[in-house]
Amino acid sequence: MPRWPKPAEGSWTEHYPELGTGTVSFHDSVSAEFYELEREAIFKRAWLNVGRIEDLPRKGSYFTKEIHIANASVVVVRGMDDEVRAFHNICRHRGNKLVWNEFPREESQGFCRQFNCKYHGWRYDLEGNCTFVQQEDEFFDLDKADYGLAPVHCEVWNGFVFVNLDREPRQTLREFLGPMITALDEYPFDKMSERYDFEADNNSNWKVFADAFQEYYHVPALHPQQTPIAVRKPGMGVECAHFQIDGPHRMTTTGGARRWNLPPEYQYPVEIATRSGLLGPWDGPTIEPLPAGLNPGGVEPWGISNFQVFPNLEILIYGNWYLVYRYWPTSPSTHHFEAYLAFPPARNVRERVEHECAAVMFKEFALQDAGMLGGTQAALETQVVDGFPLNDQEILVRHFHKAVADWVSA
């Protein structure tokens, strides 16, 4: 018997009839040809989240982002007017990569008053204007005004910095995000500025990895240790309380008693000792009121809301802290993974230890996902079978692959 009511159609999947209920192909996750299509149709067209406004704390703060699949290196900078702008990271003189630190292929961040090309010393201000050309009079009719940095469309939503590599984006960022995501307008992400950032280079297609973080059906099998052995029961299932789809984006909500409200045998001793753990700190500052958009299904008691922002961003909100994942494709069978946990800044050591425990425990189980998904990729690449059955708990996986296919064929 389901614990949570299903829509009138009998299932979440049938509530969205365009999804169908048939088997799903993962050819899109092994095909080099499909990867080429994604390059043009998705990563050169969609709004891509490259960072947070907290990554640009003051005038002159910048970071670079390598978007391998789009053959792009982008520099994002907060100008002297506090505007956030993005530019292609390329000097207009001889095409050198303009901003880098120790190695040109590695991302960098820092603070500067201007960009200075390492090759011939051309300079640009933070608005992208070319301000200095070495031996300018040796050039032929050169007007610096014609040689500003190539701009990249850049917009900020609730502190999330997005770029769009299309010549002319087909939608504004807000139009692209749509009502379900912008219903988080009032969520105070900016209050959570204490960050624990992680990176990995994983041996799987970006979608294969993302798939594991948009369903909880796998949790009892892959992560049995999330439940202490004394109370672990074979055949334990997982059921999400709510699923919702809006354009290419999707979300799910968990509900039910919070881990720390269960009897103590459901927590590890270190969780009880630190009052933190798998689901984060038990206490901490209350965020009130939480915007209604955080729990669009009105689930009570509310657990976690997991927002999947097309194409490669996931925002998991736990109430007074949140978690972000980004999946950057680097080849049909690999991707660069970024994740961070963000908390309101610790006010004392006790809160710092709560955050550390949450960050440590997050990594433990993420390593299980990453360890296994290389195997998923390898097995899919045999292409021996295709046509995989997905259940109602995996509706977001079904929708994700459909959204990708829709963009590719648009």
Place this chain on the structure above:
Amino acid sequence: MSALLPAEFAEFEEYAAHWCLPTETERFERRMASDMDEMGAFYAAFSARLDEAIEFCDKYPLDELPEDVQRLLQLIHSYVMVSMAVEIFHQPKVVDSADAVLRRVKEPRP
């Protein structure tokens, strides 16, 4: 040898040189390079005074911890790290993590 930890926690000096590590990367690597007996001994010894250690650190503002207190906090962080192996996986490595690596590239200090 001069003490690494506040005198109130002198009983943990034998673990301090090994486990007072400022970054998660170092603590994770130390865990992978340790055996369960070593980690079990540190875990068993420190468990009883974890709460006291946190309270001791909190006699100071977070951004003004004296060096020995910072090391005590590092030991607390290492306790959290070691508890994953001791309580959850019963081995240093995360079960079924295969060749996966997840680098912590940014964290608050201390």
